[in-house]
Amino acid sequence: MKVCVVGTGYVGLTTSVSLAFLGHDTTCVDLDKQKIDTLRAGHCPIYEPHLEALLEQALPHLTFTTDYAVGVADADVVFIAVQTPQLDNGNPDLQYLRSAAESVAQHLRGDFTVVVNKSTVPIGSGNWVDAILREAYERHHGHRPNGQFAVASNPEFLREGTALADTLYPDRIVIGSDSQASLDVLNQLYRPILNQSFTPPTVLPRPAGIGAVPLISTDLASAELIKYAANAFLALKISYINEIAAIAGKVGADIREVARGTGLDARIGPRFLNPGIGWGGSCFGKDTAALIATASEYHLPMPIVTAARDVNHRQRTKVIDRLLDELHIIKGRKIGILGLAFKPDTDDLRDSPAIDIANLLLERGARITLHDPVAADRFRREQPTLAEHLTNRVDDVFDDADAIVVATEWAHYRDLDWAKFAPTMRSPLVLDGRHCLNADRLTELGYRYLTMTAPAIPPRSDTQ
Numbered sequence: 142m143k144v145c146v147v148g149t150g151y152v153g154l155t156t157s158v159s160l161a162f163l164g165h166d167t168t169c170v171d172l173d174k175q176k177i178d179t180l181r182a183g184h185c186p187i188y189e190p191h192l193e194a195l196l197e198q199a200l201p202h203l204t205f206t207t208d209y210a211v212g213v214a215d216a217d218v219v220f221i222a223v224q225t226p227q228l229d230n231g232n233p234d235l236q237y238l239r240s241a242a243e244s245v246a247q248h249l250r251g252d253f254t255v256v257v258n259k260s261t262v263p264i265g266s267g268n269w270v271d272a273i274l275r276e277a278y279e280r281h282h283g284h285r286p287n288g289q290f291a292v293a294s295n296p297e298f299l300r301e302g303t304a305l306a307d308t309l310y311p312d313r314i315v316i317g318s319d320s321q322a323s324l325d326v327l328n329q330l331y332r333p334i335l336n337q338s339f340t341p342p343t344v345l346p347r348p349a350g351i352g353a354v355p356l357i358s359t360d361l362a363s364a365e366l367i368k369y370a371a372n373a374f375l376a377l378k379i380s381y382i383n384e385i386a387a388i389a390g391k392v393g394a395d396i397r398e399v400a401r402g403t404g405l406d407a408r409i410g411p412r413f414l415n416p417g418i419g420w421g422g423s424c425f426g427k428d429t430a431a432l433i434a435t436a437s438e439y440h441l442p443m444p445i446v447t448a449a450r451d452v453n454h455r456q457r458t459k460v461i462d463r464l465l466d467e468l469h470i471i472k473g474r475k476i477g478i479l480g481l482a483f484k485p486d487t488d489d490l491r492d493s494p495a496i497d498i499a500n501l502l503l504e505r506g507a508r509i510t511l512h513d514p515v516a517a518d519r520f521r522r523e524q525p526t527l528a529e530h531l532t533n534r535v536d537d538v539f540d541d542a543d544a545i546v547v548a549t550e551w552a553h554y555r556d557l558d559w560a561k562f563a564p565t566m567r568s569p570l571v572l573d574g575r576h577c578l579n580a581d582r583l584t585e586l587g588y589r590y591l592t593m594t595a596p597a598i599p600p601r602s603d604t605q
């Protein structure tokens with residue numbers, strides 16, 4: 142099929158590369174010429190494992206352009222995957238979506254095109270995009286549209302860091318439209334994924350046990366709500382385990398055992414029960430805020446989702462409390478933060494807990510040193526003030542430090558030569574904000590090992 146994808150962010154680029162890999166003739170449109178030039182040269186403007194390798198393989202089916210006319214003209218499907226950043230009132234900013242929809246309408250030439258909204262938008266936006274398309278179509282073509290296009294929603298469930306695997310081997314595909322013809326086109330587009338009939342890329346073999354992928358083919362509003370309901374549930378699952386972690390700390394229970402014992406119940410499931418400093422990223426914060434904002438338009442409070450946000454926010458300040466419990470005074474202390482990205486395998490810093498923690502420590506008068514194995518360059522660009530505290534050498538983070546906070550569970554940190562660093566610290570205290578380090582080994586090496594819930598385990602006396 143002939144596909145056009147507007148926007149080359151995480152979602153747009155992963156969608157384009159995956160569809161091109163499946164053999165669809167795919168054109169990516171982005172107004173950012175620099176991004177398009179980078180992509181044409183076969184490079185990825187974002188860090189996402191395997192994306193560049195797959196891009197290279199899919200290049201024969203890929204076109205990159207800044208010109209809407211090239212991609213939209215006779216496309217069977219146009220995906221709009223532009224950014225929808227959060228406004229101060231909690232609602233997403235839809236200006237990019239509006240202008241993308243207007244440009245798409247202007248260039249539609251085919252007999253029938255499905256215009257798919259891939260950006261996460263408030264419930265009801267499908268109708269809104271439809272209205273914009275109609276108005277713009279009439280303005281540019283001089284007559285009302287008559288079945289040339291229909292709008293569909295196809296929410297995205299990919300996670301940064303595993304975006305390609307999530308796209309090629311998804312738990313489900315959701316499509317929503319009030320036009321049966323659109324649903325049929327999308328069903329055909331996704332057939333190779335639904336049937337798992339494609340030859341897997343060598344870099345991403347098909348996981349064992351994957352059968353046919355379930356398809357939810359529904360109306361527009363339901364598809365839109367599924368996205369919000371899923372993200373809000375994941376966010377509250379994490380906040381829930383963090384709330385249980387707080388009581389686990391008080392009663393002396395091991396939260397990892399509690400999470401394991403709870404998650405093995407098939408009705409609950411083991412994933413997204415990792416306790417720690419909580420969630421960040423561009424999705425959970427924005428989507429829970431948008432869900433609450435939409436509900437408030439119907440005078441509906443959302444106490445559960447609101448509480449999930451509160452608990453998550455509290456985790457960030459709790460880091461300071463945990464350090465205070467151990468160090469008593471923060472002022473003048475040197476604290477190192479390992480990890481700045483909101484999670485490993487991405488350089489994305491949006492709503493990263495590490496940034497709030499760094500600012501809170503500075504407010505308390507601490508001296509901080511920051512490190513990230515991948516996101517440092519982006520951090521310099523996006524956080525110029527905090528970047529004064531950034532170092533490329535992990536040794537600097539430990540040197541003379543009173544405590545280290547692990548904020549992102551990069552494999553790189555697990556594999557550090559921890560034995561080498563303990564003697565270089567003023568006090569070898571590690572707050573493992575992600576439960577990612579080996580507590581026994583660290584205490585053996587002379588560290589006081591602390592988590593968000595459990596008090597520091599003192600090092601073994603024979604190593605002191």
Ligand code: UGA
Nearest residue numbers: 297298299300301379413414415419420421422424483484
């Ligand atoms: C999330 C959803 O998982 C995707 O399904 C969805 O498509 C995406 O949002 C989106 O709406 O675009 P993402 O934000 O990339 O994906 O990252 P996640 O892997 O969900 O992690 C989010 C945050 O939760 C991270 O900060 C992570 O460290 C934290 N987390 C995750 C925990 O604190 N504990 C856990 O058990 C799991």
